[in-house]
Amino acid sequence: MATEDDVRRLALALPGTGEKTMYGTPAFYVRGKWFARMREERDVLAVPVPSEEEKLELTAARPGAFFTTPHFDGYAAVLVRLPEVDEEELGELLTDAWRLRAPKRLVAAFDA
Template sequence: MVTEEDVRGLALALPATTEKTMYGTPAFYVRGKWFARMREEGDVLVLPVSAEEEKAGLIAAEPATFFTTPHYDGHAIVLVRLGAVDAGELRELLTEAWRLRAPRRLAAELDDHA
């Protein structure tokens, strides 16, 4: 099971990432735009995805890992249960969320170093 500390370590390893508080919980930003935040429960991560269709696909494919609440209806944001995701998948999810919010030039730099 991954933890909030795992999320923090993976998120802060991405270029130009900072940690701030959002709604009283840790959140991670790239150049001022949030790309991940812990929910109040402490074992759920909030992540943007590319489209509502991607969100629906994740939830349909892995409902034990991904879910939503009415608050996020109509938004391309998915909730991730940390107890149901492994570190490798978490790294991919955080990196993709980071890419969605990072400036293009910064995202291209990450690709150049991959």
């Protein structure tokens, strides 16, 4: 079971990241682009994904862990119920989201 503290620790461990608020909740950025945001529910995290198809695959495969709302219709982002994912899976989700938003040079340096 992942928590908001796990999100913060894992997100801020990625290169070039910082935290500020978005819509009154904690959000995590890489070089000015958001890659994760806590929702008002505080046990729900929003993260971008590569495509809407991937969002649909995640929500269909594990609807208890991944879901969406009309606000995210037409947008490649998924909502994650933190109690339904473990720390390892959370780390993978955050790293994948970070890779989508980080500059290519930063990703290359991270991979090196």
